[in-house]
Amino acid sequence: MPRSVSMSLANMHIQCYFGVCLFLLGTLNLCLCHLTPRVSFPIGSPGRSIVLFSNTDIGNTTTLLLSDDEKSLFVGARDAVLLLDVSQPGVMEMKSKLDWSPSSTDLDDCSMKGKKKVDCHNFIRVLRFLNNTHVYACGTHAFSPFCTYIDVERLSISGKVHEGRGRCPYDPYQRNTAIVVDGELYTGTVADYRGNRPVISRYLSQAPHTDLKLDDTLGWLEDPTFVSSTILPSKEKVYFFFSEVGREYDFIDKLIVSRVAQVCTSDVGGQRTLQRRWTTFAKAQLLCHHENELPYNVIQDVIALPPEDGTSEDEMLFYGIFTSQWSVNSGRSAVCRFLLKDIKAVFSGNYKVLNRDTLRWSTRLQEKTATPGQASCGLHSASDNTLRFVKDNFLADQSVQPVGRVLSLVSPDHRYTNIAAQRIQTKSGRNYTVLFLLTESGFLHKVVLSDKGPHIVEEVQVFRNPQPVKNVVLSVTKGVVFVGSSEGVAQVPVFNCSFYWSCAECVLARDPFCGWDHSSRACIHVSNGSHNIVQDVERGNAKDFCRVPALTPKSRSNQQRPPAVSCPPGEHVYVLLNEVVKLQCPEASHLAVRHWERPNSRLSPDLYLLQDDGSLYFLATPLTLGHYICVSVENGYQQTLAVYSVTQRTSTTPQAVVPLHKKSQATTMQTALTTVALTSQGIQPEVVKTTVKIAGSGDTEPELATNEEVLRVTTTVLDEHSRQDSKNLSSFRQPRLTQADSHDGELQSLANSRTYYRELVAVTVMLVMSLCVLLMGALYTLRPHCYRRAGPQVCPGQDSDVHGSQERDPLSQPTVSVMKPSNQVQDKSLAGSNSTPRGSNGHLPNTPI
Structure with missing residues (x-):
């Protein structure tokens, strides 16, 4: 093949490679979904009991x-x-x-x-x-x-x-793993001070077994990080889960891959070859990826979930947390599940061949004399040829794929470190898997895997500071999760049904542990209730199961509420006229959308200000007095969170009632709302006062200001406030308003100067650039006239002593003209000279004749 053709093909391959990578990255971003916990419990919250x-x-x-x-x-x-x-x-x-x-x-x-x-x-x-x-x-x-x-x-x-x-x-x-099987210790760790000798060993062996380990010279492990180990129910094999450098991939940088390795508990080593060494060691790659996505290649933790009752051992599931070594997936985590029968199938298949001279792997087919991962685990009496084959063929050719080749969970916002899993049966007989995931930020996420996808029921903060080493142990019979950290040991209950106070809340939680009992009118554990328990884990359809809307108590997580207490129909709020009123609305969940309503009235944005925390601000006037209802909408179900009755109260001090024009009243309301908005952002009172003056400035009869004007002034002040509060202040910034600048005219002048400061800078720059262009044009125009002069002439910017030996005629010297306006054209240019300048009359300039 010609060299040019081969180079073209190589370039095409490189272009295709980068094209595929860009496609994968784009598809990955589309597939990521933000899983938001429905309810959050900070540490010390009374709504979630934690024993520490x-x-x-x-x-x-x-x-x-x-x-x-x-x-x-x-x-x-x-x-x-x-x-x-x-x-x-x-x-x-x-x-x-x-x-x-x-x-x-x-x-x-x-x-x-x-x-x-x-x-x-x-x-x-x-x-x-x-x-x-x-x-x-x-x-x-x-x-x-x-x-x-x-x-x-x-x-x-x-x-x-x-x-x-x-x-x-x-x-x-440094991480390690250990497990005891029949009094024998199986470990995965390092065997030297520097951490360069990773081993998988067996100690405390009982006859006829002997202590075994891996041969350090064979390269069976490549800088591994052990995370977990487990024993099969049949007690024939021990599985080790770890991540290591994938030598089978020839990349410039080290590529990390996740592995599962196995050894047989009946292994006693070889007779001559592999004496006191494993003869049943085999490893395979774990792939946690979805089609058309970049894989998550670094395993963090694995937990084994036993199969359901009545099913075979091959239905055992392994749930693992995976992260990525690439910066494009930094801070993200994924959960994949693997079937035991798929792991067995990979270990029973073909194996890669290791060339000891080049230390490279190949997938060429050859005659298979033995299978390290065979089910019988009977290689202790094998021949030397068979054991030599095992020494060079311990990496499975195929990789273990996740169930359905899909990810069970992808979290782009949280980085998980530890996992625990439990299977729970609902009242309808359906089994659901619940995962307890520990984040680096110290939160425990309770995740339910359903047919419609995973959802986070709640997150509980168990410790304050991130810890490098943690442990999670689940007690199914006690119904608690033990979390170990440097701060102590936390005990977190796996369910919190009493927190949900209504049928709608209980159903919307989609918690398989909890259901609404109509007879006791309480949200209880599914194992403690009767047959009329209501729950819907898949859809959370509270609209059909909870037909009677219930008023959710106002306090959500600030206090512990007994189930027998009922919420009052409304709360009375007594205010004075022209007083700024704030009504708070509790948060039903992070997935709900809150809004305010008034009976037979509409909340105009000119009179009301709605904050991000759900609170409502307005000015108390005869038009704004009355009833207010805060409503939450989640999954199509609407429920009332709070009811207020705003009523005018009689002031102890007599006040003069000044009738306000409709326009004046609206302006006053907008001024008050502007004050509330700026004060809530931490603006200084002087700046607030200036902004209110600007927003309410006008003629003697106040005119109705539009929302755009109030928003413009408010945004200007907030923007200036954020700029002046930044750490990198520029020397060209305007001075901050202080108490010394209390005069109204000076305050308004400073505020207005801030408004046109950018325009002033832009005009100044354009003016300087225009003058520079005109000066360069004038110099370029004067240049030809200097060369056409016959006598000794002096051009602008040149030294007049160039022809100093020649005699000069005073009349031949150029006259110094007075500078004309920029819109007029001068007849002659200025001439520079080292001699004393003279006027047209021969005398010194600016002196009488």
């Missing part, structure tokens, strides 16, 4: 272990292991504490290695039950990990403390 355990002497309570009876919670903290009593709902008390701190010598050695003193403590990173009486614990221990056995009853160290290399990371900020 914290102690000033205990930090980094991030490793959690719940007992089988779910009455005790073991917490791995910094230099300690805690035992919390969680047997009673809403209670979390410390029963005992085990101190496990490094010695002063260990701390000094850690500091000598260049580590920060705050990182040289013993951070407990492995906490697993070995049996009913002992827990196996490992800690970083001043960058020299150690492990030990802990007696459950006495919470004391039982046995000798031994080295924990390969079982626990050295660095407290």
Whole structure:
């Protein structure tokens, strides 16, 4: 093929590649949807009960272990292991504490290695039950990990403390995973101080098993970050989930891929080849992407959800949180689910071939002598040829695709770190999956996956500051979620049905845990009610299920309200005439739209000001007195949030009633609304006064100002206020109004000067540019006349001493003319000279003859 043709084809391929990338990016932006939590509960909100355990002497309570009876919670903290009593709902008390701190010598050695003193403590990173009486614990221990056995009853160290290399990371900020199967510990971590030797190992092996690990020289792992591990119900295989560098992709930059790896619990290693090494290790890529979208390639956390009752083990689901290494997806998260049978199918298929000389992968088909991921897990007695094949063929050729090849959830606004999942059955017998997602900002999102797509029922703030390492443990029987952070351990109930006070609120929440009971007229848990419970998780159709509109109480989340209290028909508000009235409207949910209504009247924008928080401002006049109703519309259902009756009250001080013209009254209302708008933005009172003067200025008989005029003046002042409050103030800005500038005329003058400041600058610049153009044109016009002179002439801008040796005639010198106006044409140009200038009469200029 000619060189030119090959180069053309290469350019076409490059253009097609970039075209596809742009198409994918555009499609990705179209597919992203903003999931807004319906209800938010800030930390300390009385509308959502949270139990928090914290102690000033205990930090980094991030490793959690719940007992089988779910009455005790073991917490791995910094230099300690805690035992919390969680047997009673809403209670979390410390029963005992085990101190496990490094010695002063260990701390000094850690500091000598260049580590920060705050990182040289013993951070407990492995906490697993070995049996009913002992827990196996490992800690970083001043960058020299150690492990030990802990007696459950006495919470004391039982046995000798031994080295924990390969079982626990050295660095407290490095992630790891561990699981115990039949008293044997399976771990994924690093086995050296620098973190360059990642391993998947088995320890505490019982005969005929032996401790196994990966061969460091085979390149089975490429800088991995372990996130989770799980055991299948059949207890034959252990799955490890992690992200690593994908060496099978030949890119300029390192490409991160998500993996799932498996080992068999019956593996005992090879007889000659792969002695004390895994013979059943295999890994495959996890793809979290939708068609025509960029994939989310970095896995953050995975949770296994057991299959439904009556179904096979292959229906087990794995829900994982994924992020992206590319800046285009920065700050976004996605949730994908994978079926166990799809993972098994990929491990049972073909494998890529690794060339040990070039360290490159190929997908060429060859004779398959063994399958590392086969179901039998019987390679311990295989031949050396078979084991050599396994050493070079451990990466599955195909990737594990998500269920339906779609994303379960995409959040462009939140970055999730940890996940827990639960399956709940509604009153109709339908099963729904509920995800509990923890964000970096410290909120726990409760997400329901339905046929119409995911929706966030609520978000609960569990801790204030973002934490690098966290843990989430779900207790299905107790109905709570335990969240571990550096600030303490939080206990969050999975449902909050009593918060919803009406049938409409209960149905609109679309919470599979909650339903409206018509008999008790309360929103209750579905397992506690009768057969006439109303709920609609798919559509939230409160219009059909709740035919009688109910008045939602005014206070939404500021106080705890008993279910038996009914809301009054309305609240009386007593005001004086010409007083600015503010009516507040509670927020039903973030998905609802609020608006105000008046019986047999329309809210004119000339008389009323509606704020973003739902509050309504207006001036009390005989026309604005009466009833006001705040209405919320969500999912087609309209409900009343607040009812007010604004009534005039008698003032204790006699006031003179001045009759106002209709136009004057409207102007006064607009002036008051302008004052309210500026004051709510934090404008100084002097500026507010100036703006009100401008808005209400006019003749002796005030004229009716239009909305555009009031909006123009208000916007001008707000814009000037925001510019003067900025940090990068320019030296050309106008001075801020102060108390010294209290004179009305000066205030109005300053305000008006601000209005035309930009125009003045523009005119000045244009004038300077015009003068420059005229000056350049004049110089260009004078240039030919200078060259045509026969005698010794002096051009403008030149030195007159060029021909200084020649004798000069005074009459031959050019005259100095008086400057004429710019609209007149001069007959002669100015001539410059180093000699004393003289006038046309031969004498010095400006002197008498």
